[in-house]
Structures are given as C-alpha cells and as structure tokens.
Amino acid sequence: MLTPFPVKNCFRLLCHHRVPAAGFRTPATHGLILKSISNDVYQNLAVEDWIHDHIHLEGKPILFLWRNSPCVVIGRHQNPWQECNLHLMRQGGIKLARRRSGGGTVYHDMGNINLTFFTTKTKYDRMENLKIIVRALNVVQPHLDVQPTKKFDLLLDGQFKISGTASKIGRVAAYHHCTLLCSTDRTALSSLLKSPYQGIKSNATPSIPSVVKNLLEKDPALTCEVLMNAIAAEYAAHHQIDNHINLINPADETQFPGISSKAKELQSWEWIYGWTPKFSVNTTFHVPHEQAHLPIQVSIEVKKGRIETCDIKAPDHWLPLEISNKLNSSFIGSKFCPIEATLLTNILLRTCPDDQHLHSKWNILCEKIKGIM
Numbered sequence: 001m002l003t004p005f006p007v008k009n010c011f012r013l014l015c016h017h018r019v020p021a022a023g024f025r026t027p028a029t030h031g032l033i034l035k036s037i038s039n040d041v042y043q044n045l046a047v048e049d050w051i052h053d054h055i056h057l058e059g060k061p062i063l064f065l066w067r068n069s070p071c072v073v074i075g076r077h078q079n080p081w082q083e084c085n086l087h088l089m090r091q092g093g094i095k096l097a098r099r100r101s102g103g104g105t106v107y108h109d110m111g112n113i114n115l116t117f118f119t120t121k122t123k124y125d126r127m128e129n130l131k132i133i134v135r136a137l138n139v140v141q142p143h144l145d146v147q148p149t150k151k152f153d154l155l156l157d158g159q160f161k162i163s164g165t166a167s168k169i170g171r172v173a174a175y176h177h178c179t180l181l182c183s184t185d186r187t188a189l190s191s192l193l194k195s196p197y198q199g200i201k202s203n204a205t206p207s208i209p210s211v212v213k214n215l216l217e218k219d220p221a222l223t224c225e226v227l228m229n230a231i232a233a234e235y236a237a238h239h240q241i242d243n244h245i246n247l248i249n250p251a252d253e254t255q256f257p258g259i260s261s262k263a264k265e266l267q268s269w270e271w272i273y274g275w276t277p278k279f280s281v282n283t284t285f286h287v288p289h290e291q292a293h294l295p296i297q298v299s300i301e302v303k304k305g306r307i308e309t310c311d312i313k314a315p316d317h318w319l320p321l322e323i324s325n326k327l328n329s330s331f332i333g334s335k336f337c338p339i340e341a342t343l344l345t346n347i348l349l350r351t352c353p354d355d356q357h358l359h360s361k362w363n364i365l366c367e368k369i370k371g372i373m
C-alpha cells in the first residue's frame with residue numbers, strides 16, 4: 001500500500017494557486033493521502049501551511065500523516081512559560097513549536113501520530129474525521145472502547161485521552177489536525193508539560209490537562225505503522241479515493257516552492273516566543289544574607305516576548321539602589337530569555353565597580369531572574 005510517490009505530478013494535478021490562471025483545468029484526482037519522511041516539527045508544520053496556502057482543494061480532501069522527534073507544540077494563542085518546563089526542554093534539546101491553530105499544548109514524539117485533514121471550509125467536519133479514526137481503530141482491535149468527546153478529543157475506556165484536536169479555518173480552505181497517542185513517553189509528556197514558573201498573569205489560552213494513555217498499552221499490536229495504515233485505508237474508503245500512502249519530503253523546494261521560508265518562520269524566535277500574548281510576572285526571590293534570607297521583589301511586563309517594564313526591588317543595604325536601577329533599565333527591550341539575560345548581565349558587570357562582593361550578589365540576582373525565563 002505504501003508507494004514511492006511522484007509528488008510533483010500529483011500536486012500538479014491537485015494544486016493551483018489561489019488565483020487560478022485563466023483556462024485552469026479541473027484536477028483529475030479526487031484526493032490524496034500523504035506521509036512525511038521528515039520528523040522535524042517545523043518542516044511538518046510548514047507542510048500544513050504550504051498546503052493550506054497553495055492548494056485549491058475544490059472538494060478534494062487530503063490526509064497528511066506525520067510524526068515528530070520529541071517536541072512540545074503550543075497553540076497559537078498560548079504562553080510557553082505557563083505551559084511547559086522550558087528549562088527541562090533546553091537541557092534535553094526538546095524543541096518548542098507554536099502551531100498556527102488554537103487550542104492547548106501537546107507533547108509529540110515518535111510514538112505519537114499526527115493527522116491533518118484538509119478540506120474546503122464548507123466540507124470541514126471534525127466529527128466525521130474522528131469517526132474515521134475510530135472505525136480504523138476498531139478494524140485493528142475490535143474490542144477497543146474509543147469515543148469522541150464534545151471537545152473533539154478521543155477517549156479510551158471513557159476516561160483516558162488518546163487524541164487532541166485543533167483546527168485552522170481560512171477563507172476557503174480549512175484543516176483539522178489531531179494527535180493519536182500510540183507509544184509516547186508518558187513520563188516525558190507529564191514532566192515537560194508542567195510549568196515551574198510562578199506568578200505569571202496573562203490572557204493566553206490555558207491548556208486543559210487530561211489523563212492520557214497509549215494505545216499500545218491496551219494492545220501491543222497497535223504500533224504507529226499499523227495505525228497509520230489502518231487510518232489511511234479507512235480514509236480512502238470513506239472518500240472513495242486511492243489508498244496509496246504517498247511519501248513526501250518537506251525539505252524539497254522543487255516539490256513545495258517556498259516551503260523552507262515557511263519552516264524558517266515557524267522556527268523563528270519572533271513566532272515561537274514573540275507571538276505570546278502580553279503577560280506579567282510578579283514574584284519574590286530570597287537571597288542569602290548573613291544568617292538569613294532577604295526577599296527580592298520582581299515585577300516584569302512582557303510584550304511580544306520582550307521586557308517592557310522591569311522593577312527589581314532589592315533591599316538597599318544588600319544591593320545599592322543605583323545598581324538595581326541600572327539592572328532594571330538595561331533589561332527593558334531585551335528578549336525575555338536566559339541567553340539574552342546572560343549577555344546583558346555580563347556587559348553590565350563590566351561597567352560596575354570592581355567589587356567582588358557586589359559582583360557575586362549581582363550574579364546571584366541574575367541567576368534568579370534567569371530562572372523565571
């Protein structure tokens with residue numbers, strides 16, 4: 001069923017630009033099933049963007065199957081500091097991506113299948129898609145109890161989430177994408193999706209945490225490959241299209257002209273962090289002083305991922321006011337990120353009096369501030 005795919009030809013049949021050239025012929029094919037050969041989250045999200053922007057579906061559906069190496073994917077209107085453990089992700093080299101669709105934060109790895117259902121806006125029907133998945137699951141394991149919920153999750157045995165849904169609806173085209181947990185690392189999922197940051201206030205969309213389960217835990221025969229093939233077969237039967245799974249390479253500019261700039265944009269700091277709705281952080285640190293701990297109050301406002309106002313209040317006898325003021329003003333306009341904070345701190349330290357005692361206090365303070373970023 002899996003065939004090497006002359007994608008170029010297939011897209012030529014399916015695709016024309018939104019403003020069709022005069023005399024454009026109606027595409028001959030009726031729909032497509034695509035599968036990415038890449039496990040890079042930015043490249044795969046770029047395929048979604050590309051198809052959404054370039055392909056005129058005219059009622060012809062596309063199913064896109066993809067899997068990613070470990071990453072966390074936040075919804076369009078979310079705050080990553082509220083949703084995940086960025087420190088842990090940086091340490092483990094786990095990528096962070098912001099998708100174009102709304103909704104909550106999910107964890108992806110090679111044990112998680114992603115399914116994107118492209119249709120025209122008028123044919124967009126999330127429940128129909130979820131039913132295709134449920135039928136496919138019942139083909140491979142007839143005794144599975146999987147039900148769609150009102151928020152378009154899929155629940156196993158009435159309580160465990162195995163799939164989450166999000167969507168993007170454009171002027172004429174739409175897509176519904178969902179996850180399917182097959183053999184995901186549940187320990188990584190729960191530790192990465194736990195924010196350690198305190199005192200954040202924002203209007204960003206919050207995630208709705210659920211108890212999740214893998215299908216493989218229910219039946220060891222339910223591997224990602226088995227499930228993807230079953231879903232593709234059910235999708236093809238439902239839409240009466242060819243059930244070939246066509247492999248695509250999202251890095252291939254000849255097949256997807258302009259796709260690398262889409263992937264680059266999805267990977268940019270401005271999109272991942274800078275798109276975060278305005279938020280504030282109000283927190284208190286404690287720093288060691290003689291036999292006690294002194295409180296340091298921090299109040300920061302962040303707009304487009306950059307520090308808009310910064311008010312660090314340390315007791316004057318611990319850190320002279322003029323030094324904390326210097327720190328406050330230097331942070332303004334900088335990215336709310338530990339790398340930038342380190343750079344700034346190093347520059348500032350060089351301008352400070354050559355006082356070891358002061359430098360060590362400054363370092364303690366800056367380490368604490370980096371801890372909230």
Ligand SMILES: Nc1ncnc2c1ncn2[C@@H]1O[C@H](COP(=O)(O)OP(=O)(O)OP(=O)(O)O)[C@@H](O)[C@H]1O
Binds near residue numbers: 208212
């Ligand atoms: N790959 C995954 N598949 C299914 N559930 C997941 C996955 N990763 C994490 N989860 C669970 O889903 C919760 C997030 O669900 P939430 O409903 O906020 O977002 P969603 O399912 O992506 O999208 P939507 O809000 O549109 O349903 C996480 O806190 C976690 O409990």
